[in-house]
Amino acid sequence: MPQDNRQPLAISCNCRKIEKLKSEWKYSGINVEQSKLTFSNFEEWNEAASRVKDTAAAYCTEFDEIRNKRRNSLLLCGQVGSGKSHISVAVALNFLKQKIKVVYMPYRDVITKIKQNMIDQEYYSKAISKYQLCEVLLIDDLFKGKINESDINIIFEIINYRYLNFLPVIVSSEFTIDRLLAFDEGVGSRIYEMCKDYAVEIEKDIRNNYRLK
Template sequence: MKKPSYKCSKCCDTGWILIPQEKSQPLAVGCECRDVEKVKNEWKYSGINVEMTTHTFSNFQVWNEASQRAKDTATAYYTDFSEVRKERRNSILLCGQVGSGKTHLSVALGLNFLKQKIKVVYMPYRDAITKIKQNMLDHEYYTRTISKYQLCEVLLIDDLFKGKINESDINIVFEIINYRYLNFLPIIVSSEFSIERLLNFDEAVGSRIYEMSKDYVVEIEKDMRNNYRLK
């Protein structure tokens, strides 16, 4: 007879480990795999896939002055977060050169906040906007999705304004950003565009993001030497 295969050999996928007691029934103790599954479920709810969980501060490659500045700003934001999270300037913006590690640092921040039980929602801009627009006639879906991005403790917007932008895109982003701006809810934003370009897309959106992130802004110069993928 084939021996059963378990994901966790310690508890045989029950989530509990029985510890024998001399004069009583065995003591049931929660297996560590329960915590692992809980964390994975939090990642899944947040939109951060398992592959992205390798993005940490410790394995971020610093290769020049721009990457050092980005890492220093991200770590400073993480350190200061508990003090600034309810302030007007409670957010961070990493923008500029493609391939400069903006997503890596943004996700590293998100994962660290999740470990602190701070609810982070990951919004991959292009995919999220496309799905929202495809379901705009579904009022329940639209409201539920927009609310998720508006109400979460921390919103991580990755690759803001990636792809072709139209008025509908701007309106959706404004609805999300303006709510968070008015309610002092932090955002983590990465974008390949400069601050000037973000303002040109829409001044109302760009100026709100800039004001919220003013103390933690890194704009990486458009220069192929700042693209780690080309090293």
């Protein structure tokens, strides 16, 4: 009886898919641990968590229809530990599966590195362009830590370019919408206008911190 070789072929095919996914995560800046942050393992442990998940899910579902419109972005802001980063990454992973290229920008790390290399004009331009031009940009923990004028100028360059060119952003931040607007109206108002239809502000309340549950 001839030997059935279909099983090894299926295993080989599956391995290639996994390697391709890992390659896409690497391009996006998403690490292997973050790749476990999916919609399916996000716990809807209170009303705020359900609103975050439902809004992000609606954003994913409607993305093709809105991606070239003014309000084509997602904002999750407010209380620390409320699942904002988890769901933001889950959205990015969902897009990657649909062949939509996402670049992950951990705000504090990226801004620090850019500022350290500002004197190198070639590096600076290349770094800024990466976040200006990508198909979808995920900014995680916007304005985290101590912020100075250079930080604001850098993020304004990125946000303003994307705003003018109708390029989507996914933003997570501990800042409330009012605080974003008060802190820097130029950046805050652009983000708010882009995210207006898909914005969730989680009330600053220790009971909304999953880590303390």
